[in-house]
Amino acid sequence: MLKNILEKSVAGCGDEHKKRExxxxxxxxxxxxxxxxxxxxxxxxxxxxxxxxxxxxxxNNLSDAGSNVVSVAGAKLSNKPVDKEHPFGHGRxxxxxxxxxxFLIFLMGFELAKDSLDKIINPTETNFSIVYVIILSVxxxxxxxxxxxxxxxxxxxxxxxxxxVRKDCINDAISTAATxxxxxxxxxxxxxxxxxxxGMAVSVIIVLAGVGIVRDILGxxxxxxxxxxxxxELEKIIIADENIIGIHDLIVHDYGPGRRIASVHAEVPSxxxxxxxxDVIDNIEVQILEQMGILMCIHIDPIVLGDETxxxxxxxxxxxxxEVNEKYGFHDFRMVQGPTHTNLLFDLVVPAEExxxxxxxxxxxxxxxxxxxxxxxxxxxxxxxxxx
Numbered sequence: 001m002l003k004n005i006l007e008k009s010v011a012g013c014g015d016e017h018k019k020r021e022x023x024x025x026x027x028x029x030x031x032x033x034x035x036x037x038x039x040x041x042x043x044x045x046x047x048x049x050x051x052x053x054x055x056x057x058x059x060n061n062l063s064d065a066g067s068n069v070v071s072v073a074g075a076k077l078s079n080k081p082v083d084k085e086h087p088f089g090h091g092r093x094x095x096x097x098x099x100x101x102x103f104l105i106f107l108m109g110f111e112l113a114k115d116s117l118d119k120i121i122n123p124t125e126t127n128f129s130i131v132y133v134i135i136l137s138v139x140x141x142x143x144x145x146x147x148x149x150x151x152x153x154x155x156x157x158x159x160x161x162x163x164x165v166r167k168d169c170i171n172d173a174i175s176t177a178a179t180x181x182x183x184x185x186x187x188x189x190x191x192x193x194x195x196x197x198x199g200m201a202v203s204v205i206i207v208l209a210g211v212g213i214v215r216d217i218l219g220x221x222x223x224x225x226x227x228x229x230x231x232x233e234l235e236k237i238i239i240a241d242e243n244i245i246g247i248h249d250l251i252v253h254d255y256g257p258g259r260r261i262a263s264v265h266a267e268v269p270s271x272x273x274x275x276x277x278x279d280v281i282d283n284i285e286v287q288i289l290e291q292m293g294i295l296m297c298i299h300i301d302p303i304v305l306g307d308e309t310x311x312x313x314x315x316x317x318x319x320x321x322x323e324v325n326e327k328y329g330f331h332d333f334r335m336v337q338g339p340t341h342t343n344l345l346f347d348l349v350v351p352a353e354e355x356x357x358x359x360x361x362x363x364x365x366x367x368x369x370x371x372x373x374x375x376x377x378x379x380x381x382x383x384x385x386x387x388x
Contacts, residue, residue: 026153031067059112067104105168113204116197116199263297320370324366330347
């Protein structure tokens with residue numbers, strides 16, 4: 001229901017980037033209104049009850065409204081067109097704005113912890129009223145709805161800002177529920193420090209939420225490999241043509257949602273017509289852009305086929321590398337024969353997570369194994385770590 005309403009509201013916005021911007025503006029606008037209303041109510045109740053937890057919760061809502069403003073600004077800035085200084089656009093502003101939201105969450109968590117510690121050391125009595133409990137319970141429910149609202153937009157757009165705001169809303173609901181519990185427990189037991197203790201517990205939850213948001217953002221911001229599903233889809237598209245034998249050295253650069261550029265090496269028969277294969281590669285690049293939204297650049301690697309000697313040495317290379325480590329691979333294989341020795345040239349591919357052994361040691365192991373097989377073989381290779 002909510003998803004349909006949102007999709008209709010952006011139906012006339014134009015391209016996908018403009019729709020994404022509009023979703024961000026809608027989410028931010030709704031968040032600002034809700035958080036300002038909740039902030040006013042909680043400030044009043046916090047003042048009337050003398051509860052530091054409720055007052056801190058009100059400040060939290062105010063900071064959330066600020067976060068929503070940042071989200072709107074991020075949505076607007078990330079959709080700015082390319083310019084001379086930013087030839088790949090401003091899509092990463094979406095990630096940066098999410099990082100600002102995380103910073104505001106950290107700030108709120110530390111401020112709440114400081115106030116709560118003072119309340120534990122110097123406890124004061126709070127004023128209890130069932131009306132306050134009801135209002136705060138409704139406020140917690142409102143935050144849960146706002147979290148659901150942002151989650152729907154996140155699922156539609158994949159906007160990491162919406163994911164951050166969703167987490168923050170859930171933590172706010174927990175925070176408000178905790179203040180309700182503190183009011184009730186303090187009234188029943190007469191323990192004055194409960195309010196401060198509950199505020200301290202909520203501050204820990206808020207800080208942990210900030211840590212989770214930063215962890216989600218750092219991946220795309222610093223550069224992370226494409227998912228296995230994306231790699232498989234790309235490979236499926238590229239090798240669908242009979243002229244493409246295989247691919248390697250796939251690199252995907254993320255310049256923000258919907259702004260990805262990739263490159264890959266495609267192995268083709270060395271005797272294929274250059275004009276023909278160029279046309280094939282052009283068509284594949286267009287297909288990837290249309291189906292996956294990735295601007296692809298494909299480099300052609302010619303491979304000698306049908307040569308028995310080359311095939312024999314290539315198979316030997318495959319076996320030797322597998323004996324060293326079955327997770328290793330190779331590509332760009334070439335062979336140069338001489339009267340006294342044979343040079344085998346290739347790139348040795350080592351998984352990105354393999355960092356316990358140095359590249360020099362790995363290459364030494366491979367060369368030693370080749371010497372055991374045939375001491376007339378000379379290995380000319382370099383180690384590279386896969387990007388996926």
